Amino acid sequence: MSIDEKTVRKVAKLARLALPEERVAPMAAELNGIMAWIEQLNEVDVEGVEPMTSAVEGLALPMRDDVVTDGGDSQRVLANAPKAEDGFFVVPKVVE
Amino acid sequence: MTDLTTLTLAQALDGMEKKQFSSAEITNAFLGAIEKANPHLNAYVVVTAEKARAQAAQSDKRRAAGQAGPLEGAPLGIKDLFCTEGVRTTACSNILGEFKPTYESTVSANLFRDGAVMLGKLNMDEFAMGSSNETSAFGNVVNPWRRGNEDTKLTPGGSSGGSAASVAADLCLGATATDTGGSIRQPAAFTGTVGIKPTYGRCSRWGIVAFASSLDQAGPIAKTVEDSAMLLQSMAGHDPRDSTSLPNALPDFRAACQRSIKGMTIGVPEEYRVDGMPQEIEDLWRQGIAWAKDAGATIKPISLKHTKYALPAYYIVAPAEASSNLARYDGMRYGARVTGKDLVGSYEQTRAKGFGAEVQRRILIGTYVLSAGYYDAYYLRAQKVRQRIAQDFRDAFAEVDAILTPATPSSAFGLGEKSGDPVAMYLNDIFTVTANLAGLPALALPAATDSQGLPLGLQVIGKALDEESVFAVSAALEKAAGFKAKAAKWWV
Numbered sequence: 001m002s003i004d005e006k007t008v009r010k011v012a013k014l015a016r017l018a019l020p021e022e023r024v025a026p027m028a029a030e031l032n033g034i035m036a037w038i039e040q041l042n043e044v045d046v047e048g049v050e051p052m053t054s055a056v057e058g059l060a061l062p063m064r065d066d067v068v069t070d071g072g073d074s075q076r077v078l079a080n081a082p083k084a085e086d087g088f089f090v091v092p093k094v095v096e
Numbered sequence: 097m098t099d100l101t102t103l104t105l106a107q108a109l110d111g112m113e114k115k116q117f118s119s120a121e122i123t124n125a126f127l128g129a130i131e132k133a134n135p136h137l138n139a140y141v142v143v144t145a146e147k148a149r150a151q152a153a154q155s156d157k158r159r160a161a162g163q164a165g166p167l168e169g170a171p172l173g174i175k176d177l178f179c180t181e182g183v184r185t186t187a188c189s190n191i192l193g194e195f196k197p198t199y200e201s202t203v204s205a206n207l208f209r210d211g212a213v214m215l216g217k218l219n220m221d222e223f224a225m226g227s228s229n230e231t232s233a234f235g236n237v238v239n240p241w242r243r244g245n246e247d248t249k250l251t252p253g254g255s256s257g258g259s260a261a262s263v264a265a266d267l268c269l270g271a272t273a274t275d276t277g278g279s280i281r282q283p284a285a286f287t288g289t290v291g292i293k294p295t296y297g298r299c300s301r302w303g304i305v306a307f308a309s310s311l312d313q314a315g316p317i318a319k320t321v322e323d324s325a326m327l328l329q330s331m332a333g334h335d336p337r338d339s340t341s342l343p344n345a346l347p348d349f350r351a352a353c354q355r356s357i358k359g360m361t362i363g364v365p366e367e368y369r370v371d372g373m374p375q376e377i378e379d380l381w382r383q384g385i386a387w388a389k390d391a392g393a394t395i396k397p398i399s400l401k402h403t404k405y406a407l408p409a410y411y412i413v414a415p416a417e418a419s420s421n422l423a424r425y426d427g428m429r430y431g432a433r434v435t436g437k438d439l440v441g442s443y444e445q446t447r448a449k450g451f452g453a454e455v456q457r458r459i460l461i462g463t464y465v466l467s468a469g470y471y472d473a474y475y476l477r478a479q480k481v482r483q484r485i486a487q488d489f490r491d492a493f494a495e496v497d498a499i500l501t502p503a504t505p506s507s508a509f510g511l512g513e514k515s516g517d518p519v520a521m522y523l524n525d526i527f528t529v530t531a532n533l534a535g536l537p538a539l540a541l542p543a544a545t546d547s548q549g550l551p552l553g554l555q556v557i558g559k560a561l562d563e564e565s566v567f568a569v570s571a572a573l574e575k576a577a578g579f580k581a582k583a584a585k586w587w588v
Contacts, residue, residue, distance in 0.1 A: 003464065015419060015463040016426070017456055018436075018444035030457060030518065031464070037519050038408040038474075044481050051479035052486055055296035055310050055340075055535030057560070062339055076198040080430035091428050092439045 003031045100125040101266040105170055105323035108269055112159065112169050119159070119169025122269075123152035123213050126171045130215065130267050133240075136587035139252075139262040141176055141234045142184050143216040151213040158211065165211030167330055173268035175259050176217040177224055178204045178314075179303040183214075187305040188232040189222045191425045191450025193432035201303025202335045203272060203314045210330040215268050219258030222452045223422065224279055224307045227524040229257030230515050231454045239287060239508050240265040240583035243548040247586075250508040250550070253283030253524070259317045260287040264583055270318040270327045274304060276311045277410050278504075278528025281540035284317050285503035285553030288542040288581060290324045290570070291317040295560050296535035297342035298328075300335030308417035309340075311410075311532045321541060321571045325349035328563070344561060352564035353571040358392030362569065363496035367403035368527055370505055376546045377502045384500055384543060384554045387576035388569065396496055400488040405481050406530045407522055412465050412478035413533070418455075419462025425450060457518065486534040493559045498569045501527050503540040503553030527555060537563045539570045543577040551581065 003011075008028045012019040019027060074087050083090035100122040103111065111117055127145050134140050148171060155169040179185045179197035186192035204214070221231040228251040229237040239252040240261055252261040256273035260283030263271050273280040275293035284291030292315045299314035306312065316327035329349045335341040364385060369378070385395055427433035427446030434445040451459065465474035492499065505526055514521045531538035538557040546552055554573060558566035 007464070008460070011460050011464045011467065014467060015459050016423075016440065016443040016447055017451070017459060018441075018448035027457075027460065031460060034411065034457075034461060034518055035464075038411055041405055041408050041412070041477055041481055044402065044405055044477075044484060046477060046480035046484065049480040049483050051476055052483040052533075053310075053479060055533075056342065059297070059340070059342070062336070062343075064336065073198075077429075079198050080195050082193075082427060082431070082433040089429055092435065092442050094439050 003028055003035060101129045103269070104319045105269045105326060106320070108170060109168070113164070119152040119155040119213060120149065122169070123148050123171045123215070126215055126268060133265055133267055133587050137238045137240060137261050137265055138235055139219055139237050139258040139265065139267055140173065140216040141188060141219045141258070144183055144214055147183070148213050148215050155211055155213060165209065166326065167207060168211030169213060170211065170269050171213045171215050172207060173215050173218045173259060173262045173271040174204055175256055175272050175274060176220055177274050177305045178272055179305070180204055180214065180217065183217060185217065185305070186233070187223045188220050188234055189450065189452065189455065190233045191431050191447070195430055197303070199303060202300035202337065203304065203331045206330050206333060207272070212330070218262055218271055221255035221257070222455050223305065223418070224255035224274055224276055225418070225454050225458055226254040227278070227282060227521050228511070228514065229254040230511060231452050233452060236511055237261045238511070241287060241508060241550055242584070242586065243550060249511045251286065251511050253286035253508065255279040256283045256317060260284055260289050260291070263287070263289045263317050263319060265585070270316055270323055272314060272331065273317045274312060274314050275532065276307050276414060277532050278525035280315045280317060281528045281538060281555060282504050282524055284540040285542070285551065286508040288551030288579065288583070289317050289319060290321050290539065290541045291315060292324050292328060292539040292563070292566065293531060293537065294328055294332060294563055295342070295537045297340050298332040298563070300338040300341045302335055302337040306421040308414040309421060310417060311414060313532070321539070321567060321574045322350060322353045324539070325353050325567050347564050349563060349567055352567040355564065355568035356392065357388065357568050357572045360393045360497045360565065360569065361396050361495065362388050362393045363396050363398035363492050363499040365398050365400040365403065365492070365499060365501060367400050368501040370526060373505050374546070377505065377552060380544050380552050380554065381502050384573055387573050388500060391572040391576065393569070398492045398496060398499070400492060400530065402481065402484045402488050403530060406485050406533055407526055409478040409481040409485065410529045410533060411461070411522060412474050413482060415458040415462035416466050416475050417462070419459045419466065422455070422459055482533045485530055489534045489536060498565045499557040500569070501555045501557065503527060503555040507546050507548065507550035507552055531557050536560055537566050539566050541570050541574050542579045543573065544579065545581050
């Protein structure tokens with residue numbers, strides 16, 4: 001499966017990465033180089049193999065009581081905001 | 097007085113306990129050494145001299161009051177992937193701008209709880225994505241080691257290149273690091289230091305900037321196996337704030353270093369003999385096997401037959417998880433924002449400007465393999481291959497107590513030598529990445545120098561939760577190897 005320029009543009013859009021037009025062809029070539037190497041996974045017989053979804057066997061996801069454990073931290077939450085006002089994040093206009 | 101910076105962690109703690117010197121004195125010695133070396137090595141991206149002196153003073157008071165912790169007064173470096181309260185943390189990426197966390201990562205908090213002093217934040221590949229430290233937004237780290245008398249600049253490896261270089265150059269007693277595909281062990285091998293990635297879940301990931309959550313694991317880089325055991329003891333432990341943190345009690349890692357390996361069975365996997373591997377690494381491996389035998393272990397050939405598929409599987413799983421983890425960097429809540437023509441434009445410009453080339457490449461691969469129509473062909477298949485790799489290890493560990501391999505397929509290479517070819521760079525992690533996929537503990541230790549005078553490392557892989565065997569075998573090999581070489585301090 002080779003990645004064409006149209007796919008690169010589509011994936012960049014999905015990933016919210018502005019890709020200058022002159023970078024599209026080189027990026028396609030780079031990704032194809034990597035994906036071609038990855039294709040060797042097709043040699044592996046994975047018939048009937050359960051996908052591994054956790055690095056630790058047998059550990060059930062722990063549950064905690066559904067109670068509030070923190071809060072009232074708006075100053076700390078906003079401490080690194082590029083723009084903040086009156087206890088809120090200031091972001092570009094979302095709805096026209 | 098001896099140069100305090102050349103002490104091991106165990107020696108330094110002993111010296112402070114015996115009142116030969118204070119934490120303030122050794123901390124100042126390190127700050128002085130950093131000032132001289134850092135313009136040449138670029139190991140630290142932030143030096144927290146004031147904080148270090150304040151922590152050292154506090155530490156000396158605690159020791160005087162008889163309240164010394166296990167790492168009391170020990171000056172350490174912290175990889176820039178760990179959030180440190182009030183100290184700039186950027187994962188060496190421009191996208192985090194001047195981000196100053198308002199909280200402390202569990203691992204660094206554990207170290208401070210035990211008395212450690214922080215000297216500063218250590219350079220690394222951007223978001224831990226790289227094997228040479230060349231993707232850092234703050235420029236590459238230079239390996240203190242050189243080829244003979246040449247002045248060619250070599251990579252310290254990556255992604256924990258700053259951690260490894262600072263330990264090798266005596267710019268801290270030990271350092272925190274993280275390992276997603278080999279980022280502790282490969283730099284340790286390239287710099288003649290010891291690095292261990294524990295079992296997945298031993299160290300809390302809370303407050304560590306996420307790269308690939310099912311693979312990321314913190315661990316120390318240190319001067320000796322024993323030092324690494326002492327650091328891991330403090331760093332590890334259950335943390336309810338990380339749902340993958342293991343609830344298991346921690347064994348005494350330092351005691352395990354004293355354990356005899358007599359009667360242990362050590363596996364040697366045929367598949368780790370790769371094309372183009374230098375004869376010197378093959379010889380070192382054979383030497384390691386002989387040392388283990390001399391110490392009373394039985395050697396058993398084993399087969400880990402899916403080894404060659406580990407890296408390609410990793411380059412599906414890790415970018416997929418990274419693309420998802422890095423979706424949070426949108427320039428709205430923290431980090432550097434670039435304003436575009438509309439909201440989506442702002443996201444796109446912020447991310448294009450903030451992420452470096454390798455990070456962008458991995459985000460695109462991850463997004464691609466997770467996108468509609470490709471999920472089964474790539475991500476699901478990679479997870480099945482991952483299961484095959486883990487099964488190989490389970491089968492092997494039914495017969496052996498630990499596995500011995502080379503740590504890397506080469507010694508440190510020159511900066512720029514591999515940066516043009518992503519796949520060539522990825523192959524650096526060929527021996528280390530399997531332990532990440534299977535979630536196993538693995539340690540790299542220096543065992544010899546090659547004909548150019550550069551360190552070469554061996555790797556010991558253990559069963560899940562059996563760091564003790566890893567430490568026992570590693571300590572036995574360290575003793576047999578008697579590796580004493582140090583990088584010449586050409587920057588002084």
